[in-house]
Amino acid sequence: MLISAALGVTAATLSTGAATAAEEGLAVPETLARDLVLPGAPTSATTTEFPLSHLGVSWTGDGEVGLRLRGAAGWADWQTLPGCGGGAGDGSVANTFGGVVAAPRATEYELATSGAVSELRISELNTVDGPIRRIAKPHAQLLRFAGHPVLARYYSRAAWGADESYRFKANGDEAWIPAYYPVQTLTVHHTGEPNETPDDDPVARLRAIYRFQAVTSNFGDFGYHLAIDKRGYVYEGRYSGTDASPVFGPNPGPDGRPMMVNGAHIGGWNAGNVGIVLIGNFSKPDWLPTAPAYRSLRAVLSGLARVLDLDVEATCNYVNPVSAATKTVITLSGHRNWVPTECPGNNFYPYLDGLRREVARRS
Known part of the structure; x- marks a missing residue:
C-alpha cells in the first residue's frame, strides 16, 4: 500500500482535516x-x-x-x-x-x-491573501467520463476557484483555443516541488500552478487534464468545453470514442496524450503517493481505459496528429518515458508496472 511515511497522514486524518477553499465555497482569494x-x-x-x-x-x-x-x-x-x-x-x-x-x-x-x-x-x-472573489458554493461531484461514473471525489474548475480570465487575451479572444484528438496514450506526472511539506494547501498550490502555466508560461490554461491531491481529491485541469465531463470535448470521434482536448504537459507530445498530475514530489526520500491519492489515480486511469478501450499494458506506436512525430511508448507511461526527467518521481516510477496491471484488471 502506497502511504508515504514522510507525509505522516492516514485516510482518517485526510477526511477530517481543515477544509480548503474548494470545500468551504463562498469565497476564493x-x-x-x-x-x-x-x-x-x-x-x-x-x-x-x-x-x-x-x-x-x-x-x-x-x-x-x-x-x-x-x-x-x-x-x-x-x-x-x-x-x-x-x-x-x-x-x-x-x-x-x-x-x-x-x-x-x-x-x-x-x-x-x-x-x-x-x-x-x-x-x-x-494565492491566499488576495481580495476575496465570490463563487457559488461548490460541492464534490462523482467524476464521470463521457457519462460513465468513476469512484473518485471530483471538483470542477469552478469548485476549486479557477480564474477563467487567465484563458483570455486582453482583447477578449481565447488564448488557447481547444482542439480535440483521439486518445492514444495516458501519462502520469508529479508536480515535483523540492520543498513541499505535509501542511501545504493543495488547492492554493493548484491555483499557483494554474496562474504560472496559463499566464507566466503563456500556455493559456492549466497544462494537465486532471490533478490529484494527497487526500485523493480529483480536480479538473485543462478547460475542455461547456459540458460537465472533464478531459473530453462535446463530440465523439469517427469511431464513437470521446475526443480529448489538447493539453500542455509534455512539449512536442501533447496531442492525443492525456496528462494526469499527482500533487507532490516523489523523488524526495521515502515519499510516495498516499493511499487515497493512489486509489484515485488507479480509478481515474481505469475509467479512462474503459471508456477509451485502451490496453494500458500494450506498446503504443504514438503518432502526433499535429507534427507527425512518432514515438514508441507503453500506453500508460510516466513523463520520463517521453523526455529526460525524474517525473513522476524516482520513488514512484518503479510502481508504474504494478499500476498498469491493476488498471488493466479494472478496465
Whole structure:
C-alpha cells in the first residue's frame, strides 16, 4: 500500500482535516502576481512586492537553476528547482523547464544557474491573501467520463476557484483555443516541488500552478487534464468545453470514442496524450503517493481505459496528429518515458508496472 511515511497522514486524518477553499465555497482569494522575464539569473537578491505563497520559475535550456528564499526566520538553504519539461506546442519538442515551489511568506529570493540557462520567467505569487472573489458554493461531484461514473471525489474548475480570465487575451479572444484528438496514450506526472511539506494547501498550490502555466508560461490554461491531491481529491485541469465531463470535448470521434482536448504537459507530445498530475514530489526520500491519492489515480486511469478501450499494458506506436512525430511508448507511461526527467518521481516510477496491471484488471 502506497502511504508515504514522510507525509505522516492516514485516510482518517485526510477526511477530517481543515477544509480548503474548494470545500468551504463562498469565497476564493484572488491571486496576487508579479511576472518578470530576465535573460539570466539576477546578480543579487530580489525583493518581492508582497509576501509570497509560491514562486514559479521556468527557463530555456537544459541547465540547472538553484533557489533560496528569505522569510521571517532568515535565508533558507539553497534548493534545486524541478526540471520537468513542459510546453503547449506540438510542432517541436520543448526545451523549457521549471515549475512552482512553495514560498511561505517569503519576501526575498535569490537565483543561481549552471549550464545552459536563458530566458528566465519568474512569477511571484500569493494565492491566499488576495481580495476575496465570490463563487457559488461548490460541492464534490462523482467524476464521470463521457457519462460513465468513476469512484473518485471530483471538483470542477469552478469548485476549486479557477480564474477563467487567465484563458483570455486582453482583447477578449481565447488564448488557447481547444482542439480535440483521439486518445492514444495516458501519462502520469508529479508536480515535483523540492520543498513541499505535509501542511501545504493543495488547492492554493493548484491555483499557483494554474496562474504560472496559463499566464507566466503563456500556455493559456492549466497544462494537465486532471490533478490529484494527497487526500485523493480529483480536480479538473485543462478547460475542455461547456459540458460537465472533464478531459473530453462535446463530440465523439469517427469511431464513437470521446475526443480529448489538447493539453500542455509534455512539449512536442501533447496531442492525443492525456496528462494526469499527482500533487507532490516523489523523488524526495521515502515519499510516495498516499493511499487515497493512489486509489484515485488507479480509478481515474481505469475509467479512462474503459471508456477509451485502451490496453494500458500494450506498446503504443504514438503518432502526433499535429507534427507527425512518432514515438514508441507503453500506453500508460510516466513523463520520463517521453523526455529526460525524474517525473513522476524516482520513488514512484518503479510502481508504474504494478499500476498498469491493476488498471488493466479494472478496465
